[in-house]
Amino acid sequence: MTTIKIKKATVEDVPGLAILFNQYRVFYHKESDIAGALSFLTDRLTRKESVVFLCEKEGKLVGFVQLYPLFSSTRMQRLWLLNDLFVAPESRGQGISKTLIEACRTFAVETDACGLSLETEKTNSIANQLYMATNWELDEEHNFYFLSTK
Numbered sequence: 001m002t003t004i005k006i007k008k009a010t011v012e013d014v015p016g017l018a019i020l021f022n023q024y025r026v027f028y029h030k031e032s033d034i035a036g037a038l039s040f041l042t043d044r045l046t047r048k049e050s051v052v053f054l055c056e057k058e059g060k061l062v063g064f065v066q067l068y069p070l071f072s073s074t075r076m077q078r079l080w081l082l083n084d085l086f087v088a089p090e091s092r093g094q095g096i097s098k099t100l101i102e103a104c105r106t107f108a109v110e111t112d113a114c115g116l117s118l119e120t121e122k123t124n125s126i127a128n129q130l131y132m133a134t135n136w137e138l139d140e141e142h143n144f145y146f147l148s149t150k
Helices: 011-027 034-046 096-110 125-133
Strands: 004-008 051-057 060-072 077-087
Touching: 004 096, 011 034, 011 051, 011 060, 011 077, 034 051, 051 096, 060 096, 077 096, 096 125
Parallel strands: none
Antiparallel strands: 004 051, 051 060, 060 077
């Protein structure tokens, strides 16, 4: 039986995580940049600006999820933004995404957060099916806007 292990990432995990993070960025049509990934992830973890959960299968990193802290003024509570979720192509279809999402849910409860939030492209049917299957609620009542500064 294959063992899947979920753990909270530390700075020591960044070299392996950077490879997966780079694959994630390339999936979203960004240029490959391992050095940038190393720097970005090191900064986030060192400054405690994000929380990353890693999935190891047979000692190899096969997936990750990255959360950013937010706050809800109306609820007057913390919430977490699930910003990045990635599973290596060769490890997809094995429940790893669901396991990572469950780690996020548990972490949100442990940190007394009111919930988790995310966005994904409407055309990303696999991700949309995943979120519906893991009991996320689709907000169809609000518009999402973005103001670019670069």
